[in-house]
């Protein structure tokens with residue numbers, strides 16, 4: 001079910017690299033599928049390819065280079081003021097590869113989401129696909145979750161499952177998971193814009209007014225708002 005949204009949801013997207021998830025959001029906004037205004041794309045790396053996607057789409061870009069800050073807290077404070085200048089309603093981490101301080105996470109509680117290429121809580125952190133293969137798993141996937149102090153650990157909103165195939169290596173698996181990732185952010189950001197998904201004060205996801213017992217599954221969202 002798609003609901004009308006009176007005002008555009010303002011977002012800032014944080015990236016560190018390629019920016020293909022950012023591009024999926026840009027594309028969904030361009031087609032009118034997402035009632036969103038991307039106010040800025042901010043990268044911690046000056047050479048992040050994703051910055052070019054933003055420039056091509058006419059979106060403001062900014063770099064807050066973590067190497068210019070001796071301490072994590074100082075970097076996060078600079079990042080926070082850069083974000084807050086754009087006054088976004090939602091902060092979207094799309095391949096943003098920095099560990100965030102508790103103060104930063106607290107500031108955006110319930111207003112910051114992340115995508116991670118595994119079925120969380122399994123395989124948080126780096127080198128996800130190789131670790132999935134090494135563990136002999138037959139299924140993996142991707143998760144979008146609210147950001148909490150635990151890295152890749154906040155309450156999950158949406159997951160998509162991906163089969164591990166014989167002969168897969170980390171690259172082939174990453175590519176198939178990424179295909180699903182690109183479908184996911186438009187769905188979740190739309191839910192947020194429509195007020196359908198929120199983080200409860202007690203730290204649980206609330207979906208359509210009720211606590212979400214398990215993350216929603218992308219494939220059961222066919223025909224749903226995306």
Ligand code: GAR
Nearest residue numbers: 017018019020021094095115116117
């Ligand atoms: C994506 O696979 C995303 O899930 C992952 O980085 C990649 C970024 O790709 N994020 C994490 O691992 C966060 N822990 P992109 O820059 O092409 O969107």
